[in-house]
Amino acid sequence: MAPQPLLAYYAVLAVALFPCSSFALASPKVVSFDLQRREVFIDDAPEHPLRRRANTVGATLYNAQSNLLYLVNATIGTPGQQFSLQLDTGSSDIWIPWVRSLACSQKGRCITGAYDAAASSTFADVAEDQFTISYVDKTRIEGDYINETFAIGGATLKDMTMGLAKASSEQDTTSPFQGIVGVGFDTGEPLYAQTGITYPNVVSQFKAQGFIATRAYSLWLNDRESNSGNMLFGGIDYSKFNGDLTILPLQSDTRGGGVSSFTVVLDNFNVVGANKKVQYASNLTIPVILDSGTTLTYLPDSIANAIATGVGAVSNANYGVVVPCDVTNSPATFNFQFGNANGPTIISEISQFVLPFPANIPTPRFRNGKVACRWGILPSGENPNLFGDTFLRSAYVVYNIDGAQVGIAQTNFNVTKEDIREISATSSLPGATSTASGAAQQTHSGAIYLTGGGGGLAGATATAVETATGTFDLGSSTATSTGQGGGKKGAAGHVQPPSKSFISAIAFASIAFFAMAGGSMVIFI
Missing domain, CATH: 2.40.70.10 (Acid Proteases)
Structure with missing residues (x-):
């Protein structure tokens, strides 16, 4: 059973997590991410270019060969703080490293982004010390649930709930502390396993805020030698x-x-x-x-x-x-x-x-x-x-x-x-x-x-x-x-x-x- 403040928050503010306003895009209504392959080494922070093309909302996704990750550029907060997050169909939450975490105090570990709550006017702490997620490899991430403005691929989502990672069970102190944007089922969230409650993750928010008509997306990685690919939310x-x-x-x-x-x-x-x-x-x-x-x-x-x-x-x-x-x-x-x-x-x-x-x-x-x-x-x-x-x-x-x-x-x-x-x-x-x-x-x-x-x-x-x-x-x-x-x-x-x-x-x-x-x-x- 989760502590009552978290349960109360979701019971009272559930409607707030589904904003009534929507953003109408030209047909077809899709959010598109252009993929690019790239090696990212621990001492080489990635750039953050954003691209937009007609009738789609696009961003760059990197295949980081040395770290074996697909990274998508995002901004979080107001003004936007830049991140490169791993795009993951196998999990459902967004979580981002906290700038004051032990991991981020170690040189070179948070090169793909670290969040500073004091620098954002839209930060809201939803539930302190209530975010926890464990992965197959036994890695455990702990921190707070927060609400923030989340911009990805030219689409800006208001009141996006995510985890602020304050601590990790990772023992290695040289590898990157890498945030994740999970695009799985809401029921794949650890909160659901703990309480039976879900919150709208990024795919659900794309639909709720009018960027796509249904919670569906397509993935095209292209071949091993290519530096181009695509992920398309809401379309084929x-x-x-x-x-x-x-x-x-x-x-x-x-x-x-x-x-x-x-x-x-x-x-x-x-x-x-x-x-x-x-x-x-x-x-x-x-x-x-x-x-x-x-x-x-x-x-x-x-x-x-x-x-x-x-x-x-x-x-x-x-x-x-x-x-x-x-x-x-x-x-x-x-x-x-x-x-x-x-x-x-x-x-x-x-x-x-x-x-x-x-x-x-x-x-x-x-x-x-x-x-x-x-x-x-x-x-x-x-x-x-x-x-x-x-x-x-x-x-x-x-x-x-x-x-x-x-x-x-x-x-x-x-x-x-x-x-x-x-x-x-x-x-x-x-x-x-x-x-x-x-x-x-x-x-x-x-x-x-x-x-x-x-x-x-x-x-x-x-x-x-x-x-x-x-x-x-x-x-x-x-x-x-x-x-x-x-x-x-x-x-x-x-x-x-x-x-x-x-x-x-x-x-x-x-x-x-x-x-x-x-x-x-x-x-x-």
Whole structure:
């Protein structure tokens, strides 16, 4: 039970959180965020450009490779204080670092924004010491609920409720203390789990204040090499995908029986090799969460381990789970079928799961001279199955909160045109051709926050990585891996591909440390 002042606040001021005034936009009524890829290092604060184009409200979202985050520019307060916040479909709250917190007193930790209540004329403390949120990686954030003016993408929201983070359980004192803007369900808020009460989060406020007609948005991350992408609240851009848009019903969770996450059913998975033959297949019915706040893709241990064996991934004490970078050139694909046996299949190029190390990491090599890259699929272990950015780049996904459904289609990479249609009906998506039913109840509930994967320690000396031979037909390598500064080419040492227990241990270490360290590269063992 929450303390009475918080309950009383929401009982008395619930109407105030849904302003009567609205802001009418030209048709289609959407709020659009233009995405850009960018590396952000701990000592390199991002810029805060804002762009606006006709008939949309736009802002820049950065893919911060070194910290493995998607960041959106926002201003909070009056006058506006600038922030870069992680955009996360796996959680539901906005929270921002407090300028006087211990974390922000440590040099370089709050480079993406820290809030100063004394500098804002619109600050209101809703409930002191009542905000608390815990994530999958065990990170715990505590502070106050506040009301403030929140401007994002050219849209200004009045009386936006958010958390002011005064304390964190993070032990690392060098990684960024990064705020989040969660765009999940109101029922995904920790306040709901604690009291049964919700407040309108940013998606609900977009609708309540007239910027969009229904609580729905579309996500297009584009491919791994691109520096452009888009997130569109209230609409669908039909130029960004090919084929049919298929509806997938969202699955309920075991706690409460309601829908509180973007969980869909994965019905089938297979690997198609360079020879166009199936190298691996798994028929299954499991819940997976489509989560933009997660960098990698997390599958059941047996599947993740089989894939790692097939592609020749190895677990390294310094760098995590790695593969030769020239695997990027393979024509092999991962095929994900959703819903049921007749459901949509998203085909992902293997290159989307091969992640180069950031520029501030010494280039690791295998003992046979090949350059190593991070591998983008890890075991989920006891955590939920998560389909993060490494998968989402291949899919155009429409997240429909009001309709308790998602729409999914094969993405079109590197498209420059637009064909935007407004989502005006609560329970339907314009142009969707079918619904793929399927049932797999979600056992997880609560916020998701897993941003990292295998990596190395910035400033460390690169060491040779043992080599393993994959079992999948990936085709012959077409890239030559020499790299800056060369590197001594030694005999190809051999180790077995990672065992289930070892790769799970590496994955657990990377999950725990990376989410706490904001994705910074670390030595795990």
